[in-house]
Amino acid sequence: MISADQALVKKMNKKLVLREIIHTSPVSRAKLSEVTGLNKTTVSSQVADLLDDNLIFEIGQGLSSGGRRPVMLVFNKNAGFTIGIDLGVDYLTIVLTDLEGTIVSESHQKIDSTLPCDLQKLMITLLEKQISVIPDSRYGLIGICLGVPGLVNNDQELTFTPNSNWSEIPFKQILEQTFQVPVFVENEANTGAYGEKEYGAAKHFKNIVYVSINAGIGTGVIQNNELLKGKNGLFGEMGHTVIDFNGPRCTCGNRGCWELYASEKALHQSLMSNNQTVMWQDILHRAKQNDPQVLQALDTFGFYLGIGLKNIINTFDPEVIILRNRIIEAFPQVLNSIRHTLVPNHTHAPDVNILLVSALKHNATALGAAAIMIKHFIDGVTA
Structure with missing residues (x-):
């Protein structure tokens, strides 16, 4: 009978082998043993289980480093x-x-x-x-x-x-x-x-902050490759940090929240005329025509985003900040405005190069x- 400790070790080994195959396939059993530190018998046993589970499959033989050519293993991405x-x-x-x-x-x-x-x-x-x-x-x-x-x-x-x-x-x-x-x-x-960390602009970073700018502002924080959740799952609500105690009332109950100044909703409201909402397509068209009112609104949008991003940098000290917003993606001048806001006149200015635009965009x-x-x-x- 397998003890509880043995069963746990077997599960851990199976997960370790599968994750290595996912990240490095095609890979041989010998290479798996080398990179995981597991002996060849253990690797062969776990590989056999994964083959039975249809989570991996064997393909043609790889190059030989002396002796018989190894059979290569590949993750079955179409298993589900x-x-x-x-x-x-x-x-x-x-x-x-x-x-x-x-x-x-x-x-x-x-x-x-x-x-x-x-x-x-x-x-x-x-x-x-x-x-x-x-x-x-x-x-x-x-x-x-x-x-x-x-x-x-x-x-x-x-x-x-x-x-x-x-x-x-x-x-x-x-x-x-x-x-x-x-x-x-x-x-x-x-x-x-999580999407940018797995598939996008943050693949090669361990400490990131993702800022989603839509009707409001949301932030997701990953530290040491782990998504931070907080005690009640409510970690990272930076859109509701206060930047103006005398500002307007927010839907959250506070006054002067960051998202009241730096969200898409705030940008649209700043361009309203006769209580008519300005559509995204209108902003795009007018910006391309160098409309002074729109260009000024975009500059102000970037300024207020920079104010909040300063707080994020000082709070989390991230390697990279990913910005997801269609306006920033369409108008590079907004990113320039943000960067300008981040650089004060002293020697301890934050590195503006940590700002990246979302690679996954609307699918992030x-x-x-x-x-x-x-x-x-x-x-x-x-x-």
């Missing part, structure tokens, strides 16, 4: 598929990916009705369409992860949505009952941070959600 969702205030993005995060299918839908019942129907309809195109595989749909713009506690409950009325929707329960698969709910900035949150689900799956099948 996952769905990542980015639920924005006025849009819904869904991606179907394989186990390496490669997008198989995706949909982007504008949300016309913010009523919870209409949102549920739309989400389920779009999910059904994505699920219908999943290729045949050993594990099928392994799960769904949803990134949402609000506070999500450790029980995966959406407790507060400052820019929508969705906090009463039990997303996890609804989707699990409908599709009979595991469902995870996470803050959209956290999933965006959805891909991060998919990556979180993949991690839970890998951890589960090797348990």
Whole structure:
């Protein structure tokens, strides 16, 4: 009978071998033994289990360093598929990916009705369409992860949505009952941070801050490769740090929150005329025409973003800050304005080169959600 300690060691070894295959495949059994420090018998045993699980497969022989040519092992990225969702205030993005995060299918839908019942129907309809195109595989749909713009506690409950009325929707329960698969709910900035870390601009960094700038401002923080959650799962709400005690009232109850000055909503409000909302396309067109009012608004937008980013740099001392915002992606002058704000007239100015624009852009949150689900799956099948 295998003792509990032996069983635990076996699980840990299996996870170690699988993760090494995922990150370095194609790879031989001998190389796995070398890089993991496990003996060849242990590696062969774990490889046999993973082959039985259909999580890896053998391909042709590799180059020989003397003796028989080794059989190479590859991660079976098509053993299962996952769905990542980015639920924005006025849009819904869904991606179907394989186990390496490669997008198989995706949909982007504008949300016309913010009523919870209409949102549920739309989400389920779009999910059904994505699920219908999943290729045949050993594990099928392994799960769904949803990134949402609000506070999500450790029980995966959406407790507060400052820019929508969705906090009463039990997303996890609804989707699990409908599709009979595991469902995870996470803050959209956290999933965006995870996506950039796994697949995007932050791949090679251990300490990052991801800043999502939409109707509000969300931040996801990764330190030493771990996503920080806080005691109640509410870590990193930097959009609601106060930068003006005498400022306007925020939906969170405070006055002068950062996102009141540096969000897309704030930018649009600064350009309103006769109470008419300025659309994104209008800003794009007028900026290309060098409209002075729009260029000034963009400069102010960058200035206020820089004010908040100073606080982030002083608080977290990150290696890199990833900015996810379509305006910054479209207008490099906004990034220049941010950098100018970050550089005061003293010798201890922060390194403005730590600012990077999102590599995943509008798919950052959805891909991060998919990556979180993949991690839970890998951890589960090797348990």
